[in-house]
Amino acid sequence: MSAVGMTDTLCRLEAMLLIRAYEETLVEFQRGGAPGTCTSVGQEACAVGVVGALESRDRILTNHRSAAHLIARGADPGRLMAEVLGRVDGYCGGRSGSLHISAKELGVVLTSTIVGGELSMAPGVALAQKMGQGEPGGITTVFFGDGAACEGIFHESLNLAVQWQLPLLFVCENNDWQAFVHRRETMPDNAIADWAAGHGLPVATVDGNDVEAVHAAALEAVAAIRADGRPRFLELVTYRLRGHFEPDDQAYVDADELARWQARDPLQSQADRLLAQGALDADEFAQLREQAAARIEAAMVFAQASAWPDPRTLTHHVYAEQGAHS
Amino acid sequence: MSAVGMTDTLCRLEAMLLIRAYEETLVEFQRGGAPGTCTSVGQEACAVGVVGALESRDRILTNHRSAAHLIARGADPGRLMAEVLGRVDGYCGGRSGSLHISAKELGVVLTSTIVGGELSMAPGVALAQKMGQGEPGGITTVFFGDGAACEGIFHESLNLAVQWQLPLLFVCENNDWQAFVHRRETMPDNAIADWAAGHGLPVATVDGNDVEAVHAAALEAVAAIRADGRPRFLELVTYRLRGHFEPDDQAYVDADELARWQARDPLQSQADRLLAQGALDADEFAQLREQAAARIEAAMVFAQASAWPDPRTLTHHVYAEQGAHS
Amino acid sequence: MTRMTIEQAIHQALAEEMRRDERVFLMGEGVATKRRDLMQDFGAARVRNTPLAEAIIAGTAVGAAASGLRPVVDLLFAPFLTYAMDALVNSAGKLRYLSGGQFDFPLVALSMTGSGWCVGAQHNHNLEAMFVHAPGLKVVMPSTAADFKGLLKAAIRDDNPVLFFTDLALLHQEGEVPDGADHLVPLGQAVVRRVGADVTLVSYAKTVGVCLQAAEQLQAQGIAAEVIDLRTLKPLDETTVLRSLRKTGRLVVVTEASGLCGMAAELAALAVTRAFDALRAPVVRLTGPDAPGASSWVLEQAALPTAEAVVEAVQGMLGDAVVVREALATT
């Protein structure tokens, strides 16, 4: 099966498979002691659904749990892995590691692993678009978690975006976890949508495990933002199927809750849908999986072959105009 | 006329007159070059109405615009003035000046002039009450402005109070100004109540220039908090009749808007009400004014007679157990 | 040359740079109220009052700076920077490096501080050293009208995030400022305000005046003090300081900020690590105490380094030197 002629729904399945393969391969590799990552296993539909609704002139901000957003945006898994391993061919030359990967060439900018950092910078990125920087008509999308919604900057960011009418799409992936704390310990039940609604911008709450539903909602929100230049808010209800950061035994996780959500795995759901529609058969599905695995295998080879940064470059890139400041 | 036998409504008028006399006397004095203050002229009904609903076991947090809250709580105007002038007989020995006056003996604690600082500390004060510190059944009241509601800490403070079920009364004095910026430039129109409501706690919006309405709303909220231990929110709609900080020519203020609110002066309204009810006559009113003026005159004499702190005490009170750290 | 206050110098710098480069814009709580003429000249899009929320003001500046604009944000009083620390320290200071140099952050964060106004420690806290300690940021704190203008213009043109501190007490001080929109003072260059061979007095902002006063008094006693105004705290002009130290062998550092891990510590460290052989006496730090700023005028004054204290310190140093010299002569 080739991407040419593939339907959009199938492409979304393919993208989710690639993300899953990437993250599971890294997890396996990390068992050997390499630095861990925050995976988005179980949340792939959020990334694929939203990012697929964006154009190249748009900007994306993400956080510690960024691999799905980056891959959905077309990032090279090899360069991502090289970054995770701290190698020169990584998107940030190995300086970032997994936690703050940005890729300007893809419009994935200013990733912060400070929870809420993305929310603090996003209005500025959107403001620059509004004030004429970048390609005309571009909008900004900021991905963040339910935990980030507890930070004060959430409130400040929403208020500024509303007040200044910024072309900014807030996407909260509500995955029920904030590291090792369940969301229910941190906020009332419908808090995220209620808080957002209090700011008076349009809010949609969507099943974050249904990539088609996410995609449809994102398309609508993006079109609306492009039409009137004002912010929109999407809450994507999903679940973190793996631990916070690898390795993590998830001993603190309620087994029933986890099982309920495992049964709603977004990849399987999308595959089931396509299988039921006859748009995919079992062989093709297996083939898609294999293609993804093969791409990620090659990526891992690339990453491991990538050189370490030269220690003599330690202080490069601290300041602009290197050399002016020693 | 003596306080004995005075009705509560009359006492509230008297308290407002005392606050007004205090602030206007200071403003006059500051024309001579003494450090300025943030007056609450026009907002006296908020302080008097709410503070009168509290008991001595309750705690109060306030901010840069604190004189009304302190005087309503029974602070000695002489010691307040001494503090503003930086003298040893001030509540904080002159270290605070006007901007962060707290008076532990009155239960007015942890005043911060960092906008939002009061909101950051209030849940801790209420938590201590909930966990058995202080007299049983005490609650905490935190006064803050519409500007403070823009700070992220507003969101965090409300969420924690709701989530932890803290006996905390949030009182937002929405006076339409945030220093030199009108509230309309900073938030949507009904934002404060909407934001608070998004947190799922009971919210009441009240005419902050009607001391009886404020008092009734505060009594209700305080009783509710004492009954179930959970937070409540009052938005008091009022207006800052003077500048942000003395001296301030208010050149940036819309004259019509100001005039509209001047016509709604809370002192005059309360006096008119009492005069109309026959609970007060013009002579008595004049007498109340004179009593207030006399008390404040005496306070000013006291403050000016108070000594300057000894410069050799400069580093006293930085650390507990003075001397352990040099 | 035109005589103007430092307040005017700042305003001119802003106006000129906004005129020169349309990517420059200004935001903060009340900037459009305070600088109404700029708002009228450049439009409401480029001179923006903000909600009262320092974290998002600073964060927005960071995002805008990385996206092609050149924001100047007025964060009012230095203690309010505590709300903006994530944006400044973790984002502006680190994301260039962590991204492997993908982004520049040409932004300027203005703030005010300094004693003399009886406002107390939540408005008056000289915490510039915190930003010197943080990587990726530049820090400027000038003392004269000409430098305020030239350094602010240079800061706006710099591709790095710059913290620009104004000592309140200087705002209404006047000085001669070179005419023309080309007047720039490069970041990272200290200036010798007074030449002398006996002792080096290093300072910045308001306390440069204290040093100059002290130098005047010392002159009367036949002691020639060299006075260095750092102007930029980071990058620090080590060359100018070291050159002076190699000549005088004696250093007094004078700051209003607390000494502990402050600029005074940094200068003393510079001396003892890089000019040890030249040193002829203990370095003296004359700094504010390890205490919050009090409001009371007398306490506020008591916390400030004075010209008298500088003079005394220098006399102490030279006295010792004389004693030592005499002792050596008699062996």
Added chain:
Amino acid sequence: MTRMTIEQAIHQALAEEMRRDERVFLMGEGVATKRRDLMQDFGAARVRNTPLAEAIIAGTAVGAAASGLRPVVDLLFAPFLTYAMDALVNSAGKLRYLSGGQFDFPLVALSMTGSGWCVGAQHNHNLEAMFVHAPGLKVVMPSTAADFKGLLKAAIRDDNPVLFFTDLALLHQEGEVPDGADHLVPLGQAVVRRVGADVTLVSYAKTVGVCLQAAEQLQAQGIAAEVIDLRTLKPLDETTVLRSLRKTGRLVVVTEASGLCGMAAELAALAVTRAFDALRAPVVRLTGPDAPGASSWVLEQAALPTAEAVVEAVQGMLGDAVVVREALATT
């Protein structure tokens, strides 16, 4: 004595102090998950998971501390302290003073930092100096299991706000810890980890180990290095440092933190202001660079001061001393 990891020492200290004083309670993102046994022993009211919001966690601690409780808050990684700066710097550090001593703030803020985990500068930033610079706060950063336990217990009993930093790399390191709930290490006391007369190596946290390693290597070359572990950064134990300097006349300060306005600057300043006459060589600062922490293992390692660098610095110093001594002998 019982052998345990530093992680265990911290946990024991928390458990013992909570048992001893019911006003002590613990809150933070995940503390009830991570310290489940404490939650079970002391109840959910005293071991509280919080919303993900550092500013209100710290602010709540400040309010609670001033109201009769003794909170310990876990703020996780040091860079997250940037969200808590107002509560820590402006409230906890200043409101005792500004209120004229009306309130005490017996609170402890825990946080972790340090290289070795490839997590990058937004988790790894040794910014302890910022809090040393701020008035009204105490700062602790131990290196051994016994000190972690004894200092954390003392910090919890202290009536001042204490920033308690843990270098991540130490967490699983083991050490002997005195038995019994009475084991306290007073704040403000450094310890001489190794006695020597030729040079003083001053450090804290993980780099104490680097100094000890270096001292071992130097010993083999006949050079006796004294190693001082500061343990508490504020209040600083100047006496112990100065006593050593008066003996050795040589100082190398080793920190993982950046040198600029850092603890290394402070120590160098201490030496040159208070022990100048004893100094026989330039002070050396061996510190992390003025750069954010990189994630890549090789860059992270390259940023760390090594035992080899310490040895080299000492050799350089003593080499010079020998040269000078010889020069003097021939005149």
